[in-house]
Amino acid sequence: MNAFTxxxxxxxxSLAASAVLAKDVNLLNVSYDPTRELYVDxxxxxxxxxxxxxxxxxxxxxxxxxxxKQARAVIDGLAADVVTLALAYDIDAIHEEAGLIPxxxxxxxxxxxxxxxxTIVFLVRKGNPKNVxxxxxxxxxxxxxxxxxxxxxxxxxWNYLAAWAFAKKKLGxxxxxxxxxxxxxxxxxxxxxxxxxxxxxxxxxxxxxxxxSWENEAFLAGKEFGEGAFEIVVPSLSILAEPPVTIVDKNxxxxxxxxxxxxxxxxxxxKTGQDIAGKHFYRPRDPEIxxxxxxxxxxxxxxxxxxxxxxxxxxxxxxxxxGGVFDxxxxxxx
Amino acid sequence: MSRxxxxxxxxxxxxxxxxxxxxxxxxxPLAVLFAKAFTLTWAEFWKTVLDPQAIASYRxxxxxxxxxxxxxxxxxxxxxWVLVRYQFFGKRIIDxxxxxxxxxxxxxxxxxxxxxxxxxGWIGQWLTPLGIKVAYTPLGVIVALTFxxxxxxxxxxxxxxxxxxxxxxxAAASLGANRWHTFRRILFPALLxxxxxxxxxxxxxxxxxxxxxxxxxxxxxxRTEITPLxxxxxxxxxxxxxxxxxxxxxxxxxxxxxxxxxxxxxxxxKRAGG
Numbered sequence: 001m002n003a004f005t006x007x008x009x010x011x012x013x014s015l016a017a018s019a020v021l022a023k024d025v026n027l028l029n030v031s032y033d034p035t036r037e038l039y040v041d042x043x044x045x046x047x048x049x050x051x052x053x054x055x056x057x058x059x060x061x062x063x064x065x066x067x068x069k070q071a072r073a074v075i076d077g078l079a080a081d082v083v084t085l086a087l088a089y090d091i092d093a094i095h096e097e098a099g100l101i102p103x104x105x106x107x108x109x110x111x112x113x114x115x116x117x118x119t120i121v122f123l124v125r126k127g128n129p130k131n132v133x134x135x136x137x138x139x140x141x142x143x144x145x146x147x148x149x150x151x152x153x154x155x156x157x158w159n160y161l162a163a164w165a166f167a168k169k170k171l172g173x174x175x176x177x178x179x180x181x182x183x184x185x186x187x188x189x190x191x192x193x194x195x196x197x198x199x200x201x202x203x204x205x206x207x208x209x210x211x212x213s214w215e216n217e218a219f220l221a222g223k224e225f226g227e228g229a230f231e232i233v234v235p236s237l238s239i240l241a242e243p244p245v246t247i248v249d250k251n252x253x254x255x256x257x258x259x260x261x262x263x264x265x266x267x268x269x270x271k272t273g274q275d276i277a278g279k280h281f282y283r284p285r286d287p288e289i290x291x292x293x294x295x296x297x298x299x300x301x302x303x304x305x306x307x308x309x310x311x312x313x314x315x316x317x318x319x320x321x322x323g324g325v326f327d328x329x330x331x332x333x334x
Numbered sequence: 335m336s337r338x339x340x341x342x343x344x345x346x347x348x349x350x351x352x353x354x355x356x357x358x359x360x361x362x363p364l365a366v367l368f369a370k371a372f373t374l375t376w377a378e379f380w381k382t383v384l385d386p387q388a389i390a391s392y393r394x395x396x397x398x399x400x401x402x403x404x405x406x407x408x409x410x411x412x413x414x415w416v417l418v419r420y421q422f423f424g425k426r427i428i429d430x431x432x433x434x435x436x437x438x439x440x441x442x443x444x445x446x447x448x449x450x451x452x453x454x455g456w457i458g459q460w461l462t463p464l465g466i467k468v469a470y471t472p473l474g475v476i477v478a479l480t481f482x483x484x485x486x487x488x489x490x491x492x493x494x495x496x497x498x499x500x501x502x503x504x505a506a507a508s509l510g511a512n513r514w515h516t517f518r519r520i521l522f523p524a525l526l527x528x529x530x531x532x533x534x535x536x537x538x539x540x541x542x543x544x545x546x547x548x549x550x551x552x553x554x555x556x557r558t559e560i561t562p563l564x565x566x567x568x569x570x571x572x573x574x575x576x577x578x579x580x581x582x583x584x585x586x587x588x589x590x591x592x593x594x595x596x597x598x599x600x601x602x603x604k605r606a607g608g
Contacts, residue, residue, distance in 0.1 A: 066570075068569070068570040069569075071572075072569060072572070075572075093572050096572075097572055149553055149567075151567045151570060151571075152563075152566060152567055152570050189470060189552065190470050190552040190553070190554075191552065191553040191554055191555075192548075192549075192553065193548050193553060193563065193566070197548075197549065200445070204449070205448065205449070205452040205453075205454060205455070205469075206452075206453075206454045207452065207453070207454075316571075320571070321571055322385075322568075322571065322573070322576070327387070327555075330387075330554075330555035330556060332386070332556055
């Protein structure tokens with residue numbers, strides 16, 4: 001009997017202790033590759049903010065990888081509280097394949113749930129020896145273009161669609177745009193499976209004249225390989241890349257983290273969050289912060305995927321799924 | 335039927351453990367793979383696996399794996415021979431180096447090989463003027479698959495060579511056989527089963543290889559695109575069943591090849607014994 005009460009007492013204290021521990025809250029942010037540095041900074045800022053306002057410690061874990069791989073991990077049960085991925089298509093898949101989030105997820109936060117944006121620019125070698133100015137130059141016969149395979153890389157899909165949008169605007173029809181894009185891919189000597197691999201091919205192996213890149217990656221490449229090794233060329237028209245974010249409803253309800261997860265994503269839209277985005281070469285949405293970083297980003301005409309291609313689902317199906325336009329470009333005899 | 339009690343106890347228990355473990359680690363995952371592939375209708379399955387792009391990729395994956403395994407068969411044998419028969423400075427280091435492809439993350443190997451064989455790379459810059467392109471061609475795929483397969487041949491042949499006593503060769507020589515004769519009639523038949531096993535393991539390992547190849551291959555559809563990359567491509571489209579279908583094809587190819595080699599081995603062992 002005595003032993004039993006003792007055991008009860010121990011159990012009670014340990015329960016109380018775990019209740020105290022449970023006051024700490026854990027978040028898992030599943031993201032894609034180029035946001036690693038951004039979220040290291042942002043998580044620190046948010047943890048401070050949450051400590052100050054809610055008097056609660058929040059531990060945030062990050063997971064990075066190719067956007068498609070990351071989405072698959074969440075579908076297969078990686079217990080992400082929030083996902084911050086490269087394409088709306090990947091988050092749509094989490095809705096469709098696993099039902100972890102509602103269909104209308106993208107309307108739950110401002111600006112299509114994309115707190116920051118980016119675009120596609122050209123990275124060329126020092127002095128721009130081939131004098132590349134715009135998309136037209138990429139289809140010339142003596143140019144080699146480095147871009148990853150859009151079938152395996154989210155970033156490469158933005159590259160492809162930006163080229164398509166330019167050609168359609170300039171040449172007037174889908175038919176002409178298709179010829180243009182086919183010609184462009186004839187100039188691609190290596191199709192890496194992801195953006196970082198392509199950057200290695202271009203920067204370290206010295207292959208190709210132009211590298212199609214996320215804007216923030218282009219800036220990073222400048223830093224990484226020494227200022228002046230490369231130049232950024234901004235084409236006359238590009239695409240507004242909107243990497244979206246959302247909470248994973250079923251997971252946050254299970255973990256009891258809805259409130260903090262929601263606050264985490266909203267904090268991305270705060271002045272602090274927007275400033276961190278700008279610092280990491282993402283274009284902030286907030287007009288005031290955007291003005292602060294205006295000199296860093298060159299003005300460019302940006303089309304959106306919704307206006308130009310009718311959304312990601314449609315674009316994916318037409319262009320990148322098996323048998324789509326990209327596969328047709330590579331049919332033998334073409 | 336009464337069972338004769340075994341000399342060593344615990345057969346039933348250990349067989350049970352072995353069967354359970356093998357099921358958990360090998361059989362069940364493979365069964366799930368098949369199950370996933372056959373959520374497709376027959377028409378869809380055949381359309382996926384007979385797509386011209388898929389067929390081009392089998393040709394590359396299986397062809398390059400075969401050539402890589404052949405190269406390993408020759409040079410793996412030489413390496414094993416040198417390691418067993420000669421004493422020299424640094425032998426232990428070379429012996430340890432052989433295992434490196436086992437331990438290295440294959441992506442690291444891929445990046446290192448690409449750096450060497452790219453047109454501006456250490457080796458590539460000498461080959462390019464001769465008109466030999468390695469990186470971003472099928473040749474590059476062969477290089478990567480040779481690299482990852484080397485330890486298999488060496489490590490299967492080495493112990494057999496060690497057991498073959500030098501006296502056998504001396505006896506053959508004293509009976510008037512020249513060196514070539516000794517090799518062909520005495521050594522080769524004894525080594526053949528081990529060589530075939532090494533070849534098969536090297537081949538099977540290379541068929542599914544991904545990490546080391548995608549960097550050096552260039553991944554151009556119909557030319558340098560391996561089947562594992564197409565499988566990943568399907569996964570990127572959330573097409574799990576399509577990916578499983580291609581995986582089943584690779585699995586069946588490898589299985590048939592392993593079976594053939596096992597038969598061959600059986601036959602050669604019997605012939606050598608008789």
